[in-house]
Amino acid sequence: xxxxxxxxxxxxxxxxxxxxxxxxxxxxxxxxxxxxxxxxxxxxxxxxxxxxxxxxxxxxxxxxxxxxxxxxxxxxxxxxxxxxxxxxxxxxxxxxxxxxxxxxxxxxxxxxxxxxxxxxxxxxxxxxxxxxxxxxxxxxxxxxxxxxxxxxxxxxxxxxxxxxxxxxxxxxxxxxxxxxxxxxxxxxxxxxxxxxxxxxxxxxxx
Amino acid sequence: xxxxxxxxxxxxxxxxxxxxxxxxxxxxxxxxxxxxxxxxxxxxxxxxxxxxxxxxxxxxxxxxxxxxxxxxxxxxxxxxxxxxxxxxxxxxxxxxxxxxxxxxxxxxxxxxxxxxx
Ligand SMILES: Nc1nc2c(ncn2[C@@H]2O[C@H](COP(=O)(O)OP(=O)(O)OP(=O)(O)O)[C@@H](O)[C@H]2O)c(=O)[nH]1
Ligand SMILES: [Mg+2]
Numbered sequence: 001x002x003x004x005x006x007x008x009x010x011x012x013x014x015x016x017x018x019x020x021x022x023x024x025x026x027x028x029x030x031x032x033x034x035x036x037x038x039x040x041x042x043x044x045x046x047x048x049x050x051x052x053x054x055x056x057x058x059x060x061x062x063x064x065x066x067x068x069x070x071x072x073x074x075x076x077x078x079x080x081x082x083x084x085x086x087x088x089x090x091x092x093x094x095x096x097x098x099x100x101x102x103x104x105x106x107x108x109x110x111x112x113x114x115x116x117x118x119x120x121x122x123x124x125x126x127x128x129x130x131x132x133x134x135x136x137x138x139x140x141x142x143x144x145x146x147x148x149x150x151x152x153x154x155x156x157x158x159x160x161x162x163x164x165x166x167x168x169x170x171x172x173x174x175x176x177x178x179x180x181x182x183x184x185x186x187x188x189x190x191x192x193x194x195x196x197x198x199x200x201x202x203x204x205x206x
Numbered sequence: 207x208x209x210x211x212x213x214x215x216x217x218x219x220x221x222x223x224x225x226x227x228x229x230x231x232x233x234x235x236x237x238x239x240x241x242x243x244x245x246x247x248x249x250x251x252x253x254x255x256x257x258x259x260x261x262x263x264x265x266x267x268x269x270x271x272x273x274x275x276x277x278x279x280x281x282x283x284x285x286x287x288x289x290x291x292x293x294x295x296x297x298x299x300x301x302x303x304x305x306x307x308x309x310x311x312x313x314x315x316x317x318x319x320x321x322x323x
Contacts, residue, residue: 009260010277017267018243024304025241025270026316045323051276053240055283077281082272087319091304091312094241094270110239114303116316186323193317200310 016048018092025092028189029112031105031137032121033129037149037179038097039081041121045185046083046095054079057107078104080111095189102133106140117143117192121179124154127165134166143196146174147188171198226287237293238286243268243301257288265298 030038043050057076081097098105105111112118118137122130130146137144146166150156157165159174168174175191177184245268250259257278264277275285292298304312 009256009264010279011264012267012269012273012277018269020245020267022243022268023301025243025301026304026308026312027241051273053272053275054279054281056281082276084270084273085319085323087316091315091319092241092243092270093316093319094272096240096272114239114241116308116313182323186320190317190320193313193320196308197310197313197317200308200313 012048018086019089021089022086022092023090025094027094027096027115028192029115029118029142030095030097030121031102031118031133032098032149033102033123033126034100036121036123036126036129038121041119041147041149041177041179041185041188042081042083042095042097044180044182045085045189047086048084050081050083050097052079052081055108057104076104078108080108093189102129105133106136112137112140112142115142117145117196119188119192120144120146121149122146122162122166123149123151124157124162125151127162130166134168143192143199144172145188145192145195146172147179147191148174148176149179150176171195226284238271238289238300239303240272240282241270241303243270244274244289245299245301246297247299248297258292261288261292262297268301 030041032038039050054077057078078099078101080099083095083097085093085095087093096111098111120130120134120137134144146162146168148162156176162174163170163172173191173195175188177188179185244261244265246262246265248262250262254262257280260278261274264274269277271282271285271289274289275282278285280288289298289300293300
């Protein structure tokens with residue numbers, strides 16, 4: 001019979017179990033170009049070993065098959081790494097590290113929806129790969145911060161130079177980090193939350 | 207990263223079709239977010255569909271939809287279909303994510319939690 005699938009289901013380790021008091025979760029999305037350190041950042045702050053979740057992206061093709069009258073669909077499987085931080089006994093934070101191919105991020109239903117915000121991880125040697133995602137986050141109204149992942153062989157630029165290169169308003173924080181270091185990655189998340197707090201206080205004073 | 211070794215075959219179209227009873231996983235209609243927390247309300251029963259039994263087993267303590275998908279090696283939309291069934295029957299409970307328009311108290315709670323890391 002079909003017992004194989006139940007035998008192969010992984011289970012959370014005892015240490016990875018949330019307390020039963022965990023009552024609500026929030027999420028932050030880590031975006032950025034290929035190989036910029038998204039998975040590294042998730043791994044360095046996560047309390048669980050990062051897990052991978054998949055989604056099948058289906059895009060209806062333009063043509064209709066005349067003979068069968070069936071619409072062709074092309075499906076691609078996209079995998080995303082994520083980690084978890086228990087903030088207190090009730091509140092849990094999930095961090096999603098998007099895969100390299102940017103065109104899928106905004107197709108992933110509910111990835112940005114309801115997210116507190118996003119971290120745009122950039123490599124100063126390849127700033128241009130971030131232009132598109134920054135534009136889309138602005139359009140979608142998702143608050144974000146820029147985190148410059150300081151690779152040793154990349155030149156460092158003054159923040160204001162990066163700001164004008166990325167065409168960002170002064171309200172968007174730009175921070176430098178080392179995604180491999182837990183405290184550094186945590187500080188990036190704290191910067192995002194401070195930004196969000198300022199944003200919220202400005203929007204509805206009092 | 208695929209260090210969990212989830213192969214293509216495992217979540218191939220045939221397996222998905224069988225697991226979800228052929229229903230389209232309409233993510234847009236699902237009431238579940240990737241970070242909705244799911245908690246079992248009962249123990250898995252004898253002869254239950256293996257995937258449903260697995261969900262009841264791993265959700266003895268709260269788990270997000272994303273974690274359940276990862277452990278089951280299923281796309282999150284297929285997991286959503288299974289969870290919708292369990293929710294309808296009251297066999298699991300769903301704890302909704304915190305509001306998408308966060309208030310200052312929530313933001314402060316997140317900052318506090320991060321500062322303790
Ligand atoms: N020196 C240095 N290396 C880093 C840093 N962050 C990541 N790396 C290395 O850069 C490589 C790519 O990092 P990943 O975390 O896999 O990048 P990613 O953004 O998840 O990549 P994709 O998912 O393929 O887009 C790895 O070899 C990391 O060890 C950093 O802050 N400093
Ligand atoms: Mg990665």
